[in-house]
Amino acid sequence: MKEKEKSTLKTLALCKSHQIWQMHIFPLLISSLLVSLFLLFLSYSSCSSCSSSSSSSSSSLTLSLSAAAHSDPCSGKYLYIYDLPDKFNAGILRDCLAMFPWVDMCPYVANMGLGPHINETGSVLTETGWHITNQWVLEVIFHNRIRQYECLTDNSSQADVFFVPYYVGLDTGRKLWRQNISLQERDSLLVEVMQLLKSRPEWLAKGGRDHFILSGRATWDLRREDDGGNQWGGKLLTLPEVKNMTVLLIESCPWENDNEFAIPYPTNFHPSNESQVVTWQAKVRSTNRPWLFSFAGARRPGQAGSIRDQLFDQCLKSTRCKLLDCVSAGSNCDIPVTTMSLFQSSSFCLQPPGDTPTRRSAFDSMLAGCIPVFFTPHSAYTQYKWYLPNNYSEYSVYIPDNEVREGRVSIEEVLLKYSEEEIGNMKEKVISMIPTLIYKDPNYKLDSVRDAFDVAVDGVLRRVKSIIGN
Template sequence: MGVCRLAMDWPIIGKCRNRLWLVVLASFLLWLVLVCFYYSAPMVGDNFVKSVNFGDSNSVFSPGNSNESINELLGTNFISEETDFVKPAKDTNGRDLVVKNRDAAKNSYNPFTNFSAGDYGRENFDQIVTEVYPNNQTYIAENEVDQSINGVSSLENAEKPDQKRFKPDEKRNEKISKDSCSGRYIYVHHLPRGFNEDMLRHCQSLSNWTNMCLFTANMGLGPSLADSERVFSKTSWFATNQFLLEVIFHNRMKQYKCLTNDSSMASAIFVPYYAGLDVSRFLWYSNTSMRDAASLGLVKWLRRKPEWKKMWGRDHFLVAGRITWDFRRVREKDSDWGNKLMLLPESRNMTMLVIESSPWDNNDFAIPYPTYFHPSSDNEVFRWQTRMRRQKRRYFFSFAGAPRPNLQDSIRTEIIEQCRASVGRKCRLLECRDRANKCYNPSHLMKMFQTSVFCLQPPGDSFTRRSAFDSILAGCIPVFFHPGSAYVQYLWHLPKDYTKYSVFIPANDVKSGKVSIQNILLRIPKAKVRAMREEVIRLIPRVIYAHPRSRLETLEDAFDITVKGVLERVERIRREMREGKNTSYAYEEEFSWKYNLVGTTVGEHEWDPLFARP
């Protein structure tokens, strides 16, 4: 009976089995199509190419135009096989070794040879994190175009919106006449991404003291600053790190209206190498070969390019967002400070832009430190200037900083003592001695500057300080104690007649106790003080960097003035080469500070002792 029933049901079973095979086959084909689609260009696209090709990260047209491997330039030991990123070698002693070497290096400094770059002291970026952003995760706005992924700034998200602006296409050229860009075209080298982009991808390795990913966000501006104390404007204020200038400058360059992809048309050529971020990973430890590897790889890469051979690099320029002394190591001892980027023969032909230049060299030029203010329009600047003009200033003078007991010539101790002893509490003091103070909080710092008539700006670990530009931004008249702090530095951005916007008090007079800072400032007529403050407020646009996604219309910011200075310098060199003249200067290079300050006269000067080489 069972056999008969099975025979009757067999055709039905056969049909079911056929349908089952059809379902299995259809499912297999569907999965095959999905897998092929997933690994095809529409799904993977440029991101996949970027992950496997160490190409030109800055190219307008494709993510990987370069057929050269950065490993060939820098050596296989320089690049991590897993990330294609320059990684510092970790010592078995870890941070203890870093701190030990840092202190040893600082104790060996001479204020006229090598410096560690510090603004209000050591690289206290972690202080800003703990003081201003205690949660350490809430400072990046979710609606920002430049989002962060796992704490690392996403370069794809940040740069894709700007690629159309970076590419000088036909529609854009219709709006920009040839005459308006004549002599102003700039070509940007498409460097392998190990020289810039990968440093941002691995931003957590840029500093031994804190996670720099906080500051590389928002195209290098850092997180937006909340105005809880009504110190800032409602918008355009950021916790900008003083050493992120090269990232900010690179992103601003993408907005430059006279970019060209034809290098033969270019008046100057920009090299977007993040030299400061590169060296910052190795300053406190490592051997000289690690510190020099990327710099040597860069000049090797440049020498191969046809653009280099046109003027042998004399039309090239780059921005290194640290002080010049971080790139001028003379000897090959591991205990010596910095790398030798600026001493390489190729670098000597280039225009090197730094936040502090050498008074004795003629190929590096100082441009302003980045401040906290990055406006998106002219009106934002005008409103801020008006606010600073109306600002009430309850303190006569102020100082923010820490003493420098390890530096013999430092006058900071004397300044702090005079501030404390000021009659009628005319001096406001923010001491940067420990983590308990408010010195590293941008809100407290800017509030103090805004309520002060004069702001004291003595040298710190080096000649210059970011604080000088913060005080100018606040409409506070800077008081300098060494001409190397501003007068022989920012020649393109500040007036040569320094008496218009600042006060100069010789450091030796303060050190010897001959002068009272308060009495000197009190002797300045009130009308002169008002005129100086107005000049300082007029300087605000010249010392700030506009938001990288914007461009000021009627005002020139620090970026615009810098580019103009570079173009004028390159054109002068090009003209001398056409005339068959020697492009080297007719005076000894060690007198560069004097020539740039007073012109062709290089005779005796009252500041000669201040710039005597040790």
């Protein structure tokens, strides 16, 4: 066979072979490839579905947990009360005869700290909710109120804040006038309770930053620097450990420590239901006020810088001022009916500093719907920031004490510049603040009214959250 023919036959054979591959083998390969791709697609779809299902399940779980947290009204508000030996609280009350050398405190620490009921209210007070309450017993009232807090927990690992029920103000106060007691003995219970706290895992977890304590005395009674000489007060506020805590007091030192917060002095009104609050507000709103201004107190002739002599003199010279001299015979300033009658009959009530910048009388007067007149910012404006409006002119009048001391201002002339409308608006603001300036009766649960205790606990929770987070 010629070479050309052989070549032609070879080419034909190759072409035939290729044709056979195209006709039979190639379709099989394509089919196999398509099946493989289809199976791969199914596998991918299945995995995507699994992933989507897993993601969906995870999201659902997250949403469920979030919903569960939001459905718990106590989330972020759980409070744990230390169960201290009673020598730190109830035992101190049993020593009530020794609390003050000139006052029998036993009747005042009774009845959960509210003191005796007032039965003779006359036309001055409403019929229920009134007690003779001492200004130094807030620790007792607060401790009994906190036992009714709606978000208490016995599980310390669940707690957001921790309360230390040590009556440090009453404990320190009962030792201040004892001549035969050393400064170390004065602070013995304080040192002991701090050692107890520092040994607890609850304290060690955050170094006490989620703990708080309360004192019914002013800051100046609890900041002794050292144990030398015959110094005044205890040293609660100078202890390094306490600087981590939140400390509630009836008067703070805001320019010294940022962990001190002032809460209202206790008044004599402790309602047990909402209607008592509403009835009292209606009463002071409608009462007749014949006096432009008034002052209840005593002169302080030996107190450097005091303006009380000037207040006495200005009030006595004015026909628009009513004076209650608390050192004169028969003044009865310790009887709530007497002081509340004065405050209810006045549009403005003078509130100068006493032994310290703040006064319980300021809260008594506001309870009566009387507009307070302050003479130093430290009587209210730098103190009760959780309670009083930032714009102090909404509810009070400020007259600088140096202008009074130097005789450069007439209090009557300042107050006469306020119109009836302005006085009415300020009085209404004061009356609207009454619920959060009083402490409810701890014997009753009163969810419909938020009182000074509720505001204090909310403030502590906010502060702890800002320091350590959720």
